[in-house]
Amino acid sequence: MDAGEITLKLKQEATRLGFSLSGVAPAITPSGAARLDDWLAAGYAGQMHYLADRREAYAHPRHVLDGARSVVMLAMEYHSAKPALPWPGAGRVSRYAWGTTDYHELIRQRLRPLADHLRQSAPAAQVRGVVDTAPLLEREFAQLAGLGWIGKHTLVLNREQGSWFFLAALVTDLELVYDLPHETDHCGTCRACLDACPTDAFPQPYVLDATRCISYLTIELHDAIPAELRAGVGDWLFGCDVCQEVCPWNSHGERNRQAMFEPLPENNPVDLIRLFEMDEAAFRTRFRHTALWRTKRRGILRNAAIVLGNHPAPAALAALIRGLHDEEPLVRGAAAWALGQYDEPAAAAALDERRGVEDDVDVRREIEDALVRSGTDCTNPGGWGRTE
Secondary structure, rough: OOOOHHHHHHHHHHHHHOOEEEEEEEEOOOHHHHHHHHHHHHHOOOOOHHHOOOOOHHOHHHHOOOOOEEEEEEEEEEEOOOOOOOOOOOOEOOHHHOOOOOHHHHHHHHHHHHHHHHHHHHOOOOOOEEEEOOOOOOOHHHHHHHOOEEEEOOOOOEEOOOOOOEEEEEEEEEOOOOOOOOOOOOOOOOOOOHHOOOOOOOOOOOOOHHHOOOOHHHHHHHOOOOOHHHHHHHOEEEOOOOHHHOOOHHOOOOOOOOHOOOOOOHHOEEEEHHHOOOOOHHHHHHHHHOHHHHEEEHHHHHHHHHHHHHHHOOOHHHHHHHOOOOOOHHHHHHHHHHHHHOOOOOHHHHHHHHHHOOOHHHHHHHHHHHHHOOOOOOOOOOOOEOOO
């Protein structure tokens, strides 16, 4: 088969396997490689050190596959049901993490047969499937492959499908037929995503300061969430969809729905109180093969405590006190901050009791700050009460 026939049949197979968009770009150095340098220099990557560590590899797809000549860009839609409203004591999860399977595993299961299909068409071809983990500027190549444009919220937008999709790629040393790049920006004067961000994570259009992004704070950040950003986290337990929810290009009606992306009832939303009852084994059993596993138990409980502090619920008090005695300092610190938002004698008593035995400097500081912030006079010999 010639390049045109191979390309056509490959796209047809991609559709059969569940990819909603496909396009082919040449394996070149994308223009975004230079912008990546500026972005890293500004410190916007935060603790995502792997980006700087592999900076040189992002310069060209040959660092993903030696001799690369073509990049087949693919999109898999995950738009499913509407998010349910969280009740007091519950937290929201980003739509992509609602289902039973981590999307990395799911997409790899689709990339393998697609790569095999290409090898059958061209037995000598070298092929590598990529989803999120290799040093490839997927959004840049998606635009080069004609899938859409990069919006002001820094996500790829397609006129028909909005931005509710994952990106994946096949990198090959075959020269396929390339699609025309998408050169038009359809965001216009719209600022919906920029203005709606709860933590002001966009210093300017098309630039994301990841260190302020709720998705980064609840997933990538391994330490305590900065105090000044905690209120902005709102009720988000894992990830954030705000900039996509307000985007006009995502206002279309129901689209193709795949069963693996349908929300589990317990994930839309999540009962935060029950999370504090889970030990490591129970957490593994529930989340091991889902996207939420990435944050591990300590991260999820940290996030849960922040949400319960932002939206105090009387029923959550016992759970937070339990978190105050968790084996993980990260959890204890977040629980201390959250208890400081509760105008309850039991919260202040638990904080003061823990202060007497806490040996972690950072957690102790959280406890003391929480007691001061709550206005409780813990040294009052007459008993508990609000300071005047």
